[in-house]
Amino acid sequence: MPQLRIHFTDLDLARTRLKLEMDLMWEIVSSVQLLQHTKEGACFDPWRRRVRDRVSRDSVLRSAVLTLMTVAPHATYFPDFLTPALDTADIDAAVDAVLSAPSARRTREVGRLRPADGAAANWLNELAAGKVPALRHLRQALRVYFRSLIEPKLQTIDGGLQKEWADGAQRYLRAGPEGLLRWFSPAATWEPPILTIDYPLDRDLYLGGRGLVLAPSYFCALHPVALADPRLRPILVFPIAAGTRLLAAGHCDDGNLSALLGATRATILRAVVSGSTTTGLSKLVGVAPATISHHTGVLRAAGLITTHRHERAATHTITPLGLRVLTSSPVGAEKSLGAAGGRG
Template sequence: MPYLRIHFTEVDLGRTRLASRIDHMWEIVNAVQLLQHREGGLYFDGWRRWVRQEALAEPRLQRLLCTLQHIAPHAEYFPDFLTPAGGFDDLGDALDAVVSVPKSRLRTEMALLGCESAPSRAIADGGAPALHGLRAALGGFYRAAVQPRLEVVEAARHADLAHRMHTLLHDGVEAMLTGMAPGAVWEPPVLRLPYVVDSDLPLAGRGLRLVPCYFSLQGPVALADPGLPPTVAFPLDPATRLLAAERRPGDHLGALVGTTRAAILRLVLDGCSTRELIRRTGVAPATITHHTTILRDAGMIATQRDGAVASHHITPLGLRVLHRTG
């Protein structure tokens, strides 16, 4: 069986990080690939049918799919520039990063793809019209096929993140790493992941960014160029997709803990200072302090202080509550 062998140093273990926000580009690429095969029917057949029905009714979506399937095929390779490193909060910033790579890199990666379609050749040449069209195709596909399902995607990601944070806190980083895929093996200092081809990824002190993906199905995927910032995207725990799809709509969290505490719990998902909570909720400072104290005492948030600045972060328990209640 081929493996991806990721070589860690002690520094790399400390710099391993789990993406807490959705990575728009990894989700787009994985979603495009899901439409090119029939696997994972239990989780994705309903979504596939819906996208194809939309495409039949909207010729523009058909053209978007045709363009994207050429450059993000369901195959062993797709160009790294489609999934820029680092992650971006805003889809527009992510799309800008995709079309801002140097022309030499575009040519190299598109040559590795080996696609000779006219749109692919135009992208490889790096002309402004072709890159503008690629940006429009990626953004249009996201809005048509991913965004309508975003609530379910985020619910599944939050549940998966809660589980992995729990594993990290209770069992350590090695247990979290081996939990990325069935058959993963940790043989210090190397993590072996079942892969499509034999490959080695030396981290060399750069750390590793882990990206859980809702639309991913096939197993972990690393950037093809080992010189790029080390990144591995991998599928969510399948159970989280099913649980997220079964949720009933509505603000059950607000009904459970109150609307202000619910808002605070959502805002601290990626970390938030007291001053920022006050600004974003419009609630008085004393009231915010009262609510954060209650959430902290309940084990749903943790607070770190740096001088006069208090920063609040969600805990694994808070993530579980957030997921189960919407």
């Protein structure tokens, strides 16, 4: 079977990390490819059926889906510029990053696609050339697709990713970066200094001191995926566990967490999964920094977050216990909070 071999140095191992933010463009691209095959049916068949039903009744959505299937086919290659290195939860910012790819890069990457359909080939040629109508068409397709098919499922996606983040963070705390490399995928084998992964084609990726970002994805289904261009930031997007996907819908009701902690503290706990400052939380929640400090003090005393201060800024980060509370059932969360209170 073909394999991807990722070569590490000691510096690469030290710089390997788990991405703790949802990547909107990877979810979009992965879901578009998922619509083009029938594998992983137990998890995704209901979603595919809903998409087919909506597409049959909505010509604008149908055009968006066909456009994205053209530029992101289910194949051994799709353009890297569709998944820019950007941490944002805003679809407009993500789309802007896609469209702002350098023209030479867009031309090169789109040029590797070989559609059989004449109309699709003509549009890709115009996209590669940076024609304004083609770029606008791609922008519209990405926005319509996201608003119609991804945004309504964001809560479920986030629920699955939070469980994966919690598992990965605990593995990292127990066993360091090598623990992550042994945990993230059954398709991967870590034999220092090489990570070997079952892959659609044979290739070698030399990290060269840049480290590796491991990014769990809800819609990534068949195997981990790396960028085609080895010069770009090394990232490996991998499927979350199938069982986690199936359970995510049952654990994404924020009402349970809000009832347990209060709405403001529940929002804060979710926001600090990837770290946040007091000022950032104040803007997110819409209350004064002094009020945020009160709530973070309560969460810190319960062992759910930690706070690190540098000069005048305080950065808050969730703890493994906080992650367990965030991703557990209401009963499990109550037990965790009880234990935290006992230790306080």
